[in-house]
Amino acid sequence: AKYVKLLVVGGGAGGLGAASKFARKLPRGSVAIVEPHEDHYYQPGFTLVGGGLMTLEANRRKQETLIPSNAEWIKNEVVLFTPTQNAVTLNGGEDIIYEYMIVAMGAHLRFDKIKGALEALETPGVCSNYSPFHVEKHYKEVMNFKEGNAIYTFPDAPIKCAGAPQKACYITDSILRKRGVRDKAHLIYATSLKRIFGVDSYIKPLEKVVEEKNIDVRTKRNLIEVDTSSKSATFQILDEDGIATEQTEKIEYSLLHIGPPCSAPKALRKSQFADRTGFMDVDDATLQSKRFPNVFGVGDCMNTPNAKTAASVSPQLKVLDENLSLVMQGKKPYMKYDGYASCPLVVSRHRAILAEFNPDGPLETTPFNQKRPSFWAYWLKRHFMPYLYWNGLIKGFWNGPATMRNFSRLVKSNSE
Numbered sequence: 407a408k409y410v411k412l413l414v415v416g417g418g419a420g421g422l423g424a425a426s427k428f429a430r431k432l433p434r435g436s437v438a439i440v441e442p443h444e445d446h447y448y449q450p451g452f453t454l455v456g457g458g459l460m461t462l463e464a465n466r467r468k469q470e471t472l473i474p475s476n477a478e479w480i481k482n483e484v485v486l487f488t489p490t491q492n493a494v495t496l497n498g499g500e501d502i503i504y505e506y507m508i509v510a511m512g513a514h515l516r517f518d519k520i521k522g523a524l525e526a527l528e529t530p531g532v533c534s535n536y537s538p539f540h541v542e543k544h545y546k547e548v549m550n551f552k553e554g555n556a557i558y559t560f561p562d563a564p565i566k567c568a569g570a571p572q573k574a575c576y577i578t579d580s581i582l583r584k585r586g587v588r589d590k591a592h593l594i595y596a597t598s599l600k601r602i603f604g605v606d607s608y609i610k611p612l613e614k615v616v617e618e619k620n621i622d623v624r625t626k627r628n629l630i631e632v633d634t635s636s637k638s639a640t641f642q643i644l645d646e647d648g649i650a651t652e653q654t655e656k657i658e659y660s661l662l663h664i665g666p667p668c669s670a671p672k673a674l675r676k677s678q679f680a681d682r683t684g685f686m687d688v689d690d691a692t693l694q695s696k697r698f699p700n701v702f703g704v705g706d707c708m709n710t711p712n713a714k715t716a717a718s719v720s721p722q723l724k725v726l727d728e729n730l731s732l733v734m735q736g737k738k739p740y741m742k743y744d745g746y747a748s749c750p751l752v753v754s755r756h757r758a759i760l761a762e763f764n765p766d767g768p769l770e771t772t773p774f775n776q777k778r779p780s781f782w783a784y785w786l787k788r789h790f791m792p793y794l795y796w797n798g799l800i801k802g803f804w805n806g807p808a809t810m811r812n813f814s815r816l817v818k819s820n821s822e
C-alpha cells in the first residue's frame with residue numbers, strides 16, 4: 407500500500423483549502439488529495455448561472471490546475487474507510503495508509519430520494535440549480551416560460567446553502583417581470599420548514615420580499631413525488647413538529663425547481679466516522695473526529711450545527727490549520743470554530759440580502775444594514791465572492807471575515 411503523511415479526501419472547497427495550507431507547511435510529497443472529478447465548480451455561482459447572470463464555464467476550472475503544486479492528486483474515489491488501520495481503499499482496490507487525514511467529501515445530492523425526480527429532471531419543465539447538469543436548464547425554462555405554476559421546493563432533509571432554492575424563485579420573479587409575463591405565472595415556494603428561513607432576524611425582510619413579489623409561500627410541504635405524465639408534484643404535509651402526516655397535496659407545474667435532499671457520501675455514511683445521521687461525527691468546535699484523533703473534518707460532510715456553506719469553510723480552515731498542526735506536534739487542539747455561515751440571499755437580478763449568522767443568530771461583517779436588499783451586497787456576491795473563492799479560499803489564504811467583523815464592531819461602537 408501507498409503511504410501518505412496527510413491524506414485529504416475530497417478536492418472541493420474544503421479539501422483544496424486545507425491541502426493548500428498544509429502543502430505549504432509540510433515537506434514536498436507529504437500531502438495527497440483523493441478527488442475523482444476532472445472539473446471543479448464554484449457552486450455558489452450556480453444560483454447566478456440559473457438566473458442567466460453568469461455562465462457555467464465561468465464557474466468551472468480543471469481540477470489539475472487547482473491542486474497545490476506541492477501536493478499529489480490521486481484521481482480516484484475513496485470507497486472504504488478503515489480508520490483502525492489508518493487506511494482507505496480506492497475504487498479498484500488500492501489501499502492508502504495515512505498518518506493524518508482530513509475528510510472533505512461534501513454533501514451528496516439525493517434526487518433519488520424523491521420518487522420520479524431523477525427521471526423528471528430529463529423532461530421539460532423540471533430543473534435544479536444544484537446540479538451542474540441541470541442549472542442551465544433552469545434559465546432556459548424561465549426564458550421560455552409561458553404560463554402556469556412555477557414551483558420551488560425545499561426538502562425535509564439537510565441541504566447545502568439552504569437559501570439557494572428561494573434565491574432561484576426570486577430571480578425567476580425578476581426575469582418574468584422583465585419579460586412582461588409575470589402575470590401569467592403563479593410562483594410557489596413550497597418548503598418543508600415552518601418558516602421561510604432558519605434565522606429569525608432575516609425572516610421579516612424576506613417576508614417583505616415574498617409579499618412584494620406576490621410569491622405563494624406554502625410551509626410544511628415536503629416534495630415526495632414527481633409525475634411527468636400529468637406534470638404534477640406531490641407534497642407530504644408535515645405537522646407542527648415537522649412529522650409527516652397522512653395528508654398530501656398535488657400541484658401541477660409548468661416549471662419545477664427541485665431543492666434536493668442531501669446526505670453524506672456513501673463511503674462516509676457507512677464508516678466508523680459517521681454518526682447516526684451519516685454525517686461525520688466531529689467535535690463542533692475543534693473539528694476533530696470524535697473517535698479517531700488523527701482525523702479531522704471540514705465543510706459540508708460534518709455533523710456540526712452550522713449551515714452548510716462555502717463561507718463556513720473559511721473559518722473552519724483556520725481552525726483546522728491550528729488544530730491539526732497541534733496534533734502533529736503531539737499537543738491537544740484548542741482552537742474553536744464559531745459556527746459562522748453566510749448565504750447572500752439574491753432577491754432579484756441586482757439586489758441581495760447578505761445573511762451572515764451562526765446557530766446563535768446573526769454574525770454580520772459590515773457596519774451597514776445587511777438585512778435590507780442592496781446593490782452592494784449583490785455586487786459582492788457576483789464579483790467579489792468568486793474572486794475570493796478562487797484566489798483566497800481554495801489557496802488557503804482566506805480565513806473568513808472575523809477580523810473585518812471585529813473592526814466593524816469597533817467602528818459601530820465608537821459611533822454610538
Ligand code: FAD
Nearest residue numbers: 416418419420449450483484511512567705706715716717
Ligand atoms: P464540495 O465543495 O462539494 O467538495 C466535496 C468534494 O468531495 C467534491 O469535489 C467531490 O467530488 C469529493 N468527493 C465526494 N465523495 C468522494 C469520495 N468518495 N472520494 C473522494 N472524493 C470525494 N455557499 C456559500 O457560502 N454561499 C452561497 O451562496 C452558496 N450557494 C450555493 C448554491 C448552490 C446551488 C449550491 C449547490 C451550493 C451553494 N453553496 C454556497 C454551498 C457551497 O458550495 C458548499 O458549502 C461548499 O462547496 C462546501 O465545500 P466542501 O469542500 O465541503 O464540499
Ligand code: UQ1
Nearest residue numbers: 450716717748771791794795799807
Ligand atoms: C465568504 O467568505 C465566502 O466564501 C468565499 C462566500 O462564499 C461564496 C460568501 O458568500 C461570503 C458572504 C463569504 C463571507 C465574506 C465576506 C467578505 C462577508
